[in-house]
Amino acid sequence: MSEIIFDAAVSLNGFLADEDHSLQWLFDVPGAQEPDPALLPHNVGVHVEGANTYLWLLEHEELIANPEKWQEYYPGVITYVFTSRDLPIPDGARVRLVNQPVQEVLPEILEAAGDKNIWVLGGGELLGQFLDVDAIDTLALTVAPAALSGGAELLPRTIGAERLELTEARQAGPFARLVYRVKHDE
Structure with a gap:
């Protein structure tokens, strides 16, 4: 069965991105350009992200101009982007733009993942919606x-x-890694 994982880098004071929705602050940390592969979720079949995360990634990696990079980074992964905007999609990318509450799209996401994991990448409001429906x-x-x-x-x-x-707390290079198991409503 799929596991739904929220896994993200966060600043020391609890921010995912700066005021301009940029993640550059993270990549300015020595060692962040080459993250430890053990930190990333495994067996992922679906990514879920908000519009700002998706747009930053498109721009930062120039994925519209270089759609082959999308396939290199996310082979076989379906990406659900929660947005109210019409956003560009790299050629050949398996991206689905959705403008509905998480609860309404969750059955489709679970079906798309099959027996693979679902990685919720950001942002905070999206994480909150998943927690609201007890789905992390x-x-x-x-x-x-x-x-x-x-x-x-x-x-x-x-x-x-x-x-x-809390199931894990450790140092990962210059970062602190914290992993929590979310207890589900009974």
Whole structure:
């Protein structure tokens, strides 16, 4: 059965992206250009992301002009982008733009994943929607040694300690890796 994993890098003070929706602050951390492959979720069949994460990736990696890079980075992966905008899609990419609540699209996402995992990459409001419908199994954070003055919050929700069980805390180069198992409503 699929596992739904939120796995993202976050600033020391809890931001996923800066005020301009950029992740460049993360790539400015020494060692961030070549992340430890052990940090990334395995057996992923579906990516889920918000529009800002998707657009930053398209621009940063120049994926519209170089669509072959999409296939190199995400072979066989279906990407669901939650957005109210009409966004460009690289040629040949398996991207589905959706403008519905997570709860309505979740059955389709689960079916698309089959027996592979679902990686929710960002952003914080999207993570919140998945938590609202009790659909996150693992919350994995790579905390960067950098603080931002503002930007996209990790999680604009209150989630009590009773819902999270720490399963891993370790150093990963200059980063701190924290992994929580999300306890599901009974």
